[in-house]
Structures are given as structure tokens and as C-alpha cells.
Amino acid sequence: MKRREAAERLVWAVDTLAVRPADRLLEIGCGHGVAVSLVCERLDGGRIVAIDRSPTMIAAAERRNAEYVAAGLASFQAGELHEVDLGDARFDTIFAIHVGVFSRGEPTRELAIIRDRLAPGGRFYLPYQPLDPGKVEETAAALSAVLENHGFAVVDVLARDLSTGRAGCVIAEHRASAS
Numbered sequence: 063m064k065r066r067e068a069a070e071r072l073v074w075a076v077d078t079l080a081v082r083p084a085d086r087l088l089e090i091g092c093g094h095g096v097a098v099s100l101v102c103e104r105l106d107g108g109r110i111v112a113i114d115r116s117p118t119m120i121a122a123a124e125r126r127n128a129e130y131v132a133a134g135l136a137s138f139q140a141g142e143l144h145e146v147d148l149g150d151a152r153f154d155t156i157f158a159i160h161v162g163v164f165s166r167g168e169p170t171r172e173l174a175i176i177r178d179r180l181a182p183g184g185r186f187y188l189p190y191q192p193l194d195p196g197k198v199e200e201t202a203a204a205l206s207a208v209l210e211n212h213g214f215a216v217v218d219v220l221a222r223d224l225s226t227g228r229a230g231c232v233i234a235e236h237r238a239s240a241s
């Protein structure tokens with residue numbers, strides 16, 4: 063997939079990840095797999111695992127990324143984060159774009175898994191674009207509070223005015239690895 067074919071919010075979201083060629087990434091709630099395609103364009107030696115609780119979304123994401131799956135860059139699993147078998151994998155980057163459990167739910171179980179799955183120095187990214195562009199800073203504060211209450215240290219908060227509205231991204235590390 064060419065970058066221009068992806069939604070601007072997803073291009074910006076993947077830009078925030080600062081993907082390095084050898085990174086190991088986990089995406090939670092990958093939907094159609096557009097962000098996976100954008101990540102794979104940047105990988106050389108790294109790989110991404112993407113999960114979604116919807117088997118329909120996973121089938122669509124696998125079709126979209128068939129060339130990256132065949133090349134061993136991307137793999138997909140259907141299931142919720144607490145259900146999937148990630149083996150002993152650890153990740154440099156874990157991210158979730160517009161996955162409700164982090165913004166509206168009680169993500170204690172999910173954040174414990176993410177803390178365990180981050181490699182030393184790894185980062186968890188929550189990019190988002192609220193319907194109300196005036197809520198970017200408010201959303202960042204709410205997400206940051208949840209993360210800080212669950213063993214993370216927020217290391218950066220980004221915001222960007224896109225042609226489709228304002229977007230934000232909260233970036234956190236396991237508190238034990240934050241300097």
C-alpha cells in the first residue's frame with residue numbers, strides 16, 4: 063500500500079511510532095490492517111504482530127498485507143489481547159489506535175499484559191483523533207492518568223492538526239524502564 067492511499071490519521075499515527083527497521087511491534091485492534099502496511103514499509107529485519115478480536119477484520123487485514131505475511135514481516139491473530147497466544151515475544155513498540163478499552167473502558171488487564179510484553183526500553187503508543195478536535199488535550203490528560211495509574215510513565219504527548227481534524231498521541235514506558 064502506498065502512503066497516499068492510507069487515511070491521514072493513520073499515516074500520522076504510524077509516523078509517531080518512529081519505527082526503526084529492526085523493531086518488533088505489536089498492534090492491538092488492527093482493524094483492516096492499514097497501519098500494519100505502513101509499518102511494514104519501514105521494516106528491514108523487524109516484524110509486526112497484529113491482533114483484532116474480530117475474525118472478519120483479521121481476514122481483511124491479512125488480505126491487505128498478503129505480501130508482508132508471505133515475506134515474514136507481518137502476522138495476524140484473531141482474539142482479544144488477553145486471549146491470544148504471543149508465545150514468549152517481547153516488543154519494542156506496542157500500539158493501539160482507537161481501541162475503546164483504553165479510552166472508555168477499564169484496561170487494568172490489558173495494561174498488565176502490555177507492561178509484561180514490552181522489551182526493556184520499549185514504548186506503548188496510543189494515537190487517537192477525537193470527533194471533537196477541541197478534546198485532544200483533554201483526552202491526552204485522561205489517557206495519561208490511566209497509564210500513570212497502571213505502572214506506566216508518560217514520556218511524551220504529541221498533537222497535530224490534520225486536514226481531517228486535530229489528532230493526539232500519548233507515549234508511555236513501563237515505569238521501571240523510564241529514566
Ligand SMILES: C[S@@+](CC[C@H](N)C(=O)[O-])C[C@H]1O[C@@H](n2cnc3c(N)ncnc32)[C@H](O)[C@@H]1O
Pocket residue numbers: 090091092093094113114115116119141142143144158159160161162163
Ligand atoms: C474503532 S476500531 C479501530 C481500528 C483501527 N485501529 C483504526 O484505527 O482504523 C477498533 C478495533 O479494535 C478491536 N478491538 C477492540 N478491543 C480489542 C481487544 N481487547 N483486543 C483486540 N482487538 C480489540 C475491534 O475489533 C476493532 O477492529
